[in-house]
Amino acid sequence: MNTRKLIATSLIAAFASAAAHAGGEVIYYRADERPDPQTVARILGAAPAPADTEIRTRSIRTRSIHLIQTEESTPLDTGFAAEPTVAAYEPEPVASEPPAEGLALPVQFAFDSANIQPSATFQLDAVAEGIRLAGTSVRVVIEGHTDAVGSDDYNRRLSLSRAKAVKNYLIYRHGIAPDQLVVEGHGEALPIDAGNPFAPRNRRVEFRAARG
Secondary structure, eight states, X not given: OOHHHHHXXXXXXXXHHHHSBOOOEEEEOOTTOBOOHHHHHHHHHSXXXXXXXXXXXXXXXXXXXXXXXXXXXXXXXXXXXXXXXXOOOOOOBOOOOOOOSEXXXXXXXXXXXXXXXXXXXXXXXXXXXXXXXXXXXOOEEEEEEOOSSSOHHHHHHHXXXXXXXXXXXXXXXXXXXXXXXXXXXXXXXXXXXTTOTTOGGXXXXXXXXXXX
């Protein structure tokens, strides 16, 4: 473990938490949880509050765990040339909750790549349904986030590539209009677990209503 980088990243996260204007609550869904599309629609269809600064804090609401057994998945080619073969299962929808500013999903990608794992698509399918319910006038920001493993520049590029892969999935698999979706790559700059920048749960994709 790179001790110098751990200290530097922790200081950056602490500064962001202390100096930032609160950006609102983000609902974090675990890998086995399906977001309720109605809740997604309310979150993404709400008018976002104006930002006082570029840095935003993350107040995370972690969902309860509903375990489901799945078979090992293979990487999904984001070119969408063929339908993936995956284990059939129906994750339990999670009950609706009061709207937050955004939602976070631990979208699984193949190692060191932007290839979406088939096990993550049921969550993205729910988000797509929520976007359709919110209406065609809604614009959605897709944020890619990583943990602190790797250089800052590499993590920013990887997080942006993964956000673009999610955008492509929503466009080509669900017919969401490209101009409704905006991508951002934040790398390791906004960890959920600021006390441990290397924690796996910092690797995620967030969705929120576009500002402006």
